[in-house]
Amino acid sequence: MSTTFTRYTVTAALPYANGPKHIGHLAGAYIPSDVYVRYLRLTGKDVIFVCGSDEHGTAIPNQALKENTTSKAIIDKYDALIRDCFNKLGMSFDIYHRTSEPIHHQTSQEFFLALYNKGLLTEEVSEQYFDTEANVFLADRYIVGTCPRCGNTNAYGDQCENCGSTLSPRELINPRSTLSGKTPVLRETKHWYLPLERYEPWLRDWILKSHQQDWKPNVYGQCKSWIEAGLQPRAMTRDLDWGIKVPLPDAEGKVLYVWFDAPVGYISATRALFEEVTSGNLKFATPRSDLSKAKKEDWKKYWQAEDTRLIHFIGKDNIVFHCIIFPVMLHTSGEFIVPDNVPANEFMNLEGDKMSTSRGWSIEMHEYLDDFPDKPDVLRYALLTNLPEAKDSEFTWKDFQAKNNNELVAILGNFVNRAVVLTQKYFDNKVPSQKVLTEVDKKALEELELYPSKIASSIEAFRFREATANLMDLARVGNKYLAETEPWKLAKTDMDRVGTILNIALQIAASLAIVTEPFLPFTSRKLKNMLGVSDLAWSDAGNGALLKAGAALNEAPLLFEKIEDERIEIQIKKLIDKKRAVEVAQQPAEPAKAEISFDDFSKMDIRIGKILKAERVEKSKKLLKLQVDTGIDVRTVMSGIAEHFAPEVVIGKQVTILVNLAPRKIMGVESQGMILMAADKDGSLKMLSPSGEVVPGSQVS
């Protein structure tokens, strides 16, 4: 912590290449990281910025099945899409790599072997579902069955998408393989585990003690929660045919766990960067600083030298991997540094609801770029002013429009335009010279001088919203200066004075060209072209004499244009339409279960019962303890409906009950039967009641 850092390694979460990425991802990790890195570069820091596509894991083959294609086709498609979007949005990676590249496979295997050879991994044999027909172990995702929680017959082995429960394959009722449709069998399999619990003392010391002050509360709190909950060994391998082979002799059919290989991808990308730069064959690398003297092995400095500051930009869903698992891997390997900070952001909601690609409630990067191809900076700005830095935030199209019209156009664009237009009008588009300075002038120049360091300290503290607000405030200083000095009035009487004022206004614009660079790189470029200045350093910003008197200005197009209401309404409508389309597309989701005989059916004794009593269960959020008159008897049934029905509401209701289901203890109480419920699309439950009152015990057939 007290180390003096001489170089930076900045990573942005590797986007998972199973689909497009939306603007919430941009707000979470990408835009903040890009601002940070661009700023570091302007201050002359030694920094590399790495990212890339995360292309392994079970969801990739899963997506391939959905799209009826191959895993390779999926990653190629989405890598290209995401890569292109990042490029158009100005993400300034030194390399955007791919985890499917050979160098990454090599790096990951080396990393795994290093841990293995040191005896840092434990072997464990456990029972996993195996598909005897396809002859493979089934990843959680490939097993479907009836959800034990909500009864959805197509719940996945890791999660029920209907009710959102986290599941394990063993919990599924009537599990079946999605590969063959057969019932899988349990078979023993061996895996290698990282015993996280061994590192609890180290984690406590490193995070809870050393980083209490400098890590964000949300990040620190998450880590604390995980550490105090008790860490457990985590499997670092999977039975799967898509991924990086486990580099051991007895590991046929096993690959590295995607969360083992993905963060190692940062290291691979760094290696690839230096390899490509030194070989002169740039495939993925787009170095932003001069690496002409770099050596192939220089990647090690960025991952192993104690004076390198490693920073991971991620969204809050990745905290455990970047703050616990990956650091443990780095630490225990004995060769690598651990992150100095992980400034994770929270989530950005959209128009009042959670952003979700699968539910169709999202603005995907490519969708935005298709509709606003000339406005990457507007999106960057709208996101920057509303980053979920301390809590979930919200993006609305109306706010987007307001940020563009009221701030980018009215404050920043307008100021630059005023200064330039006045210069054209009175000085033939050449920078006039400064004469005698008045108090107003001096005050403006003093303020100008203060802003760059103000913005810088906000950036350094990962407070990008604040930094962005300060940036706009500098443009306000310019507008206010013009309003106070009114050069258009003096033009009739005192041209020296007008020249001085416009000189100062243009100097402010020149500084804006510098300080906007991290935030609005495209605008910065335009502004520099307009003012005829070259690439300047951050330290030049605030200088009141950047532009030389007599220098000619170039053509001055408007930096931003207003966005009209109609265009915003189209977007809102598009969003709603997309959600509807996705809902409709998902409608025929439930194929019929396998055929059964009448005898099978008659085994079930389903009746109408009446709820006599209902009470909440202590320490349970979901359970109600019900007394049900089944006609045969009055019995106790535990039912997971507390989140949908208040106890007083269900009393007296007639419900459908399966009465001959084997009793089972739940929360210490024996449940004798099961209340049948209809689970709606949104996961809400409805009771199945007869259309008219019947005698309790009436049989359903």
Next chain:
RNA sequence: GGCGCGGUAGCUCAGGUGGUUAGAGCGUUGGAUUCAUAACCCAAAGGUCGGGGGUUCAACUCCCCCCCGCGCUACCA
């Protein structure tokens, strides 16, 4: 239920280690102005800082309880 993060003006959000009249932007209202994409600039109104206790000379800021939102986690036959 447990753990974590939040609950501050109409809206989106800031408010290290407690201290005079609680801030910003947008929105609203009024004024001034016309160089500028009817933009800019000035000013005002607007908040019991989720609720209730407590510690303190003093709490948005510390402690306890409760309520609400979000995340992780357990119970869902």
